[in-house]
Amino acid sequence: MSDPEPTQREQLLYTAAQEFRDESTVFTGFHWPVVAARVARKLHAPNLTSVFEAGIVYRGTSETLPTSTTEINAFDGNTDMYGNSIDTLHTFLKSGHLDRAAIDVSNVDRFGNVNTTVIGDYDDPSVRLPGPGGANDIATHAEDLTLICGSADPERYQDRVSYVSSPGHIDGDGSREAAGFEPGTGPSKLITPLGTFRFDETGRTRLDRLVPGATVADAREMTGWPIEDGDHEALPAPDADELAVVREVLEEAADRNYAAIRP
Amino acid sequence: MAVSTMTTAIEAVDGGDVVYVGGFGFAQPFSAVHELIRQGVSDLHVIRSSGGVLLDQLVGAGCVSETTIAHCWNAVGPTPTSAFRRAAEDGVPRPITVEEHGLGNLVLRLFAGARRLPFVPAGPVESTGQFENQSFSGKFSEVTFDGDSHYVMEPLNPDVSIIHVPRADERGNAQLTGARAEIKHGAMAADTLLVTTEEVVSSEQIQDTPDETVVPGFMVDHVVESPGGAHPSGVLGCYGRDIDYLEHYGEVTGSLDDFEAYLDEWVYGVSDRAEYLEAVRASGFAEVSP
Structure with a gap:
């Protein structure tokens, strides 16, 4: 008998999958968004369209889960269009025709700024991280952006990142708009293993819903962010059939060498 | 050839x-x-x-x-x-x-290079790490167009x-x-x-x-x-x-x-x-x- 309760990761993917609605078009960033979109495709969104940065418009459910958004062979046969990165990162993102965007964040602050570049000094880093790729452009231009953080490690949640690889609401209180970003762009939601946050009118995270069993104190401990006490509706948990689908997708991800999932 | x-x-x-x-x-x-x-x-x-x-x-x-x-x-x-x-x-x-550039800006610099353009506009960049940490002088230059301030980049x-x-x-x-x-x-x-x-x-x-x-x-x-x-x-x-x-x-x-x-x-x-x-x-x- 498999465990009827979802693990933290299974719940995260189930929650994130709700961001991908059927018949919608979502600029889908690398890693967890691709996996969550596949859960959505198999649960409720068979006609989801994903835009990938290299110039790809992917609709439906390919036979194989791609290892990354550039593994074309994995989804060839389910593509509406092969274009280029100017089509995707400039034309599509700014066209107003996308319903949403979703990116993976491994190091995020309470304004939704993401650091994927360096720990320490830029020119003499203690850790050189990969850099933002197209996530920078998505965070710059997307109008309804969901951030997905797959880790509950408190070190992943900062008060303010030291380097903004992909811009959130900068320092809040209108500083994003003052820096020249279009009003209405930037992160609107953050999904974490313990619950979801929305960005309020000041550009700061506000706890929205908790995963079943989690408390405000847990969320406070994970993020280090000031979170007021209060009642928060619990996020829906997957039922047995839905959980089986989440697990099936996680097995696919393990087979396709997703390092976070492999033992 | x-x-x-x-x-x-x-x-x-x-x-x-x-x-x-x-x-x-x-x-x-x-x-x-x-x-x-x-x-x-x-x-x-x-x-x-x-x-x-x-x-x-x-x-x-x-x-x-x-x-x-x-x-x-x-x-x-x-x-x-x-x-x-x-x-x-x-x-x-x-x-x-x-x-380091956001991918979209990097692609625009190559696009401009291919067309032999003198410069190319960047998306909004102020307050980002790519803007604040300019190891390379002239990475972003400020210009005024039609009364508004913009940043432009060198083609590659x-x-x-x-x-x-x-x-x-x-x-x-x-x-x-x-x-x-x-x-x-x-x-x-x-x-x-x-x-x-x-x-x-x-x-x-x-x-x-x-x-x-x-x-x-x-x-x-x-x-x-x-x-x-x-x-x-x-x-x-x-x-x-x-x-x-x-x-x-x-x-x-x-x-x-x-x-x-x-x-x-x-x-x-x-x-x-x-x-x-x-x-x-x-x-x-x-x-x-x-």
């Missing part, structure tokens, strides 16, 4: 050159890059959209002093590219400077660009199937353009599908037939990404000694692509059949 050997084509790259290397997660010119490493070309400024394992190898082999990228990691996993990190963090085997014009495609003819007409990323812009921005191809095909075959041509032959300086030349990345219509090889690469290149052993085995230890592919086969990785 006649079809060149890889050795001759890569001799077009001089130490100190600015080199764009094409391919995103796919169609990466690995065979050309291995020849660059074998020829010991140094002090390159490498432009890549997604640096990846390919840039990791060039940096780890000591060929690079400067790089302009949007990111660099092993897309399978994903796992860090350790040689890139050693160079950026510890200056080993030699220091590199990294100019490589001395040499190298791209890999599934098909090209003897005249250099190069065709790509599938997503194009920024490959065409990076190719057309260069003074000298090298095309490596899975197969040299007839001009009649090119003219059957002219909409797949990304660069016309008159812009190409060398075309090199290199079957399997993009392994371990994939080429749509030819072979897929070798995810086991890429995972293996991450596992065996974590330390400097291990990375050097990797280069000895897979780059210095083979004389050309055919020998490399034989080693891939002998080690039990995916069969690469162009």
